[in-house]
Amino acid sequence: MKEILLKAENVRAYYKLEKVSVKAVDGLSFEILEDEVIGVVGESGCGKTTLSNVIFMNMVKPLTLVDGKIFLRVNGEFVELSSMTRDEVKRKFWGKEITIIPQAAMNALMPTIRMEKYVRHLAESHGIDEEELLDKARRRFEEVGLDPLWIKRYPFELSGGMRQRAVIAIATILNPSLLIADEPTSALDVVNQKVLLKVLMQMKRQGIVKSIIFITHDIATVRQIADRMIIMYAGKIVEFAPVESLLEKPLHPYTQGLFNSVLTPEPEVKKRGITTIPGAPPNLINPPSGCRFHPRCPHAMDVCKEKEPPLTEIEPGRRVACWLYMEERA
Numbered sequence: 001m002k003e004i005l006l007k008a009e010n011v012r013a014y015y016k017l018e019k020v021s022v023k024a025v026d027g028l029s030f031e032i033l034e035d036e037v038i039g040v041v042g043e044s045g046c047g048k049t050t051l052s053n054v055i056f057m058n059m060v061k062p063l064t065l066v067d068g069k070i071f072l073r074v075n076g077e078f079v080e081l082s083s084m085t086r087d088e089v090k091r092k093f094w095g096k097e098i099t100i101i102p103q104a105a106m107n108a109l110m111p112t113i114r115m116e117k118y119v120r121h122l123a124e125s126h127g128i129d130e131e132e133l134l135d136k137a138r139r140r141f142e143e144v145g146l147d148p149l150w151i152k153r154y155p156f157e158l159s160g161g162m163r164q165r166a167v168i169a170i171a172t173i174l175n176p177s178l179l180i181a182d183e184p185t186s187a188l189d190v191v192n193q194k195v196l197l198k199v200l201m202q203m204k205r206q207g208i209v210k211s212i213i214f215i216t217h218d219i220a221t222v223r224q225i226a227d228r229m230i231i232m233y234a235g236k237i238v239e240f241a242p243v244e245s246l247l248e249k250p251l252h253p254y255t256q257g258l259f260n261s262v263l264t265p266e267p268e269v270k271k272r273g274i275t276t277i278p279g280a281p282p283n284l285i286n287p288p289s290g291c292r293f294h295p296r297c298p299h300a301m302d303v304c305k306e307k308e309p310p311l312t313e314i315e316p317g318r319r320v321a322c323w324l325y326m327e328e329r330a
């Protein structure tokens with residue numbers, strides 16, 4: 001049995017605006033195991049990036065943790081990240097235990113600061129010998145396919161794909177257990193996309209990182225690299241299951257609609273034919289009652305409008321939040 005690396009319990013994180021709240025992550029419970037890759041998939045605006053910020057407690061106003069707990073296993077013991085401030089989590093765990101490759105990572109480095117300066121800064125803030133860490137950085141540059149001497153260069157001297165790999169090399173220099181990659185391939189050409197996926201998987205194989213959360217719109221990529229997949233809809237997890245079984249037999253009507261509407265369908269989807277999901281995702285300030293997908297769902301029943309379906313394990317390892325699969329609907 002694999003150990004749990006991170007667990008989230010009923011986590012709610014809202015953007016608290018002056019008069020209203022955007023319920024971007026609303027009651028999420030899940031766990032990430034050691035030595036696994038989890039793909040997080042869902043339409044734009046469903047809360048994927050918010051979720052990634054919540055996981056490493058990057059709460060910047062107006063984003064607020066309203067409820068729930070997040071635990072990370074550090075040296076064999078769970079620590080509750082959600083009981084700490086952002087600054088405390090940042091100081092103790094960012095880079096060391098948990099790291100993020102943000103959306104548009106290629107622009108994450110200041111163009112006018114030599115890359116080695118980031119490494120020197122890391123060494124200083126973690127009390128590590130600078131030369132030792134620079135040595136490690138040069139080796140890491142090589143591992144991600146960059147010339148080790150380029151560590152002395154300015155980011156603007158590198159192409160977009162190279163810059164992104166430089167970010168990955170620097171972000172993983174302290175061998176964090178968990179790496180969160182937020183749509184890392186979306187701004188890259190096909191060749192650089194492939195290189196990036198190879199680099200990430202190599203890092204996991206070599207034990208540089210233990211587990212990866214990979215946020216993407218691209219189901220084909222998830223299939224290539226992930227063990228399990230989380231499907232999000234309107235701030236909720238609607239389905240969570242091993243990738244192969246999910247692709248073979250998606251259970252939630254939203255997952256079915258999502259898979260059937262992708263432009264480059266997987267073979268299983270191709271067989272079923274491409275369709276689109278009618279309607280549009282809801283506004284998260286005032287989401288629909290009951291199941292948030294019910295206004296767009298072809299199978300909606302009365303109960304779906306009234307009661308929210310809990311994410312429930314209906315087969316070993318397969319969780320779905322849909323009344324179609326619950327015996328007890330009352």
Ligand SMILES: Nc1ncnc2c1ncn2[C@@H]1O[C@H](COP(=O)(O)OP(=O)(O)OP(=O)(O)O)[C@@H](O)[C@H]1O
Pocket residue numbers: 015022024042043044045046047048049050051062284
């Ligand atoms: N700073 C903010 N203030 C208010 N609302 C926000 C803020 N950032 C995001 N949101 C809202 O929170 C919801 C979730 O956004 P989020 O960026 O997490 O979605 P996403 O699934 O990552 O989308 P994408 O795939 O386009 O990156 C959306 O309704 C979005 O408009």
